[in-house]
Amino acid sequence: MQLKNTFGIKIAQDAFKFQLKQLIDQVLFLEKQIKSLDIEIEFYYSQFDSHLTSIPGIGHVTSAIILSEIGDIKRFKNSSSLVAYAGIDPTVKQSGQFLSNNNKMSKRGSPYLRRALFLAASTCTLHDSPLNEYYNKKRSEGKHHLTAVGAVANKLTHIVFAIMRDNKDYVPMA
Incomplete structure (x- = not known):
């Protein structure tokens, strides 16, 4: 035909x-x-003297987005404040004695940074790295794919903070 x-x-x-x-x-x-x-x-x-591309799965464009959205890392006193700025921290729902354990991402802060970190986390889960192992651990705990990627994004944000603070390449802890 x-x-x-x-x-x-x-x-x-x-x-x-x-x-x-x-x-x-x-x-x-x-x-x-x-x-x-x-x-x-x-x-x-x-x-820029940035070492973000040393993380497996993060390229120049994603690194540039993360770097431009964070700016000076000294603005953040610790990695948890960077996680909060990215809006990747969990919300806390509590009323009296009731404490919810079905929390969602707060999504406050920079949506561009959150998106870049989430996409980077999605890519990092495909590479042979501790982040992939962490993703697989979360999946084996019964977490949904997106929930596990969100957990990886949270962990990745802590790693990004340490890399930018120390101005050194990413070296996975053994």
Whole structure:
């Protein structure tokens, strides 16, 4: 069977062909712009003495987002305050003697940092690292995939804090 006869509409095929070509050209143009933007981000990121890319699964673009959203790490007294700023800390629901154990992420603070950390955590769970082991541990405890990734994002934020504070590469603890 030839592909010429697979298009279901019989009228205005030339117009659809033209429209499809225009859409493909737009996608190719956007891909070219994204590649150019990635190169620009990598150029500016390389001017900082950052070690975030030493974490397995975190690239230059994600590192640049994290670095730009955090700014000066000295603004945060400890890693827990950075976790809170990212909005990855759990909410506390309590009333009198009742204490909920079904808590959700607070989602306060920087949504851009939270998204970058969550995406980085998702990627880190795919690499052979302590973060992957932590993810698998959470899954074996019966946690949902997104809950486990959220826990990895929380742990990753503590690691990011230590890397930025000490200005050293990530070295997993044995």
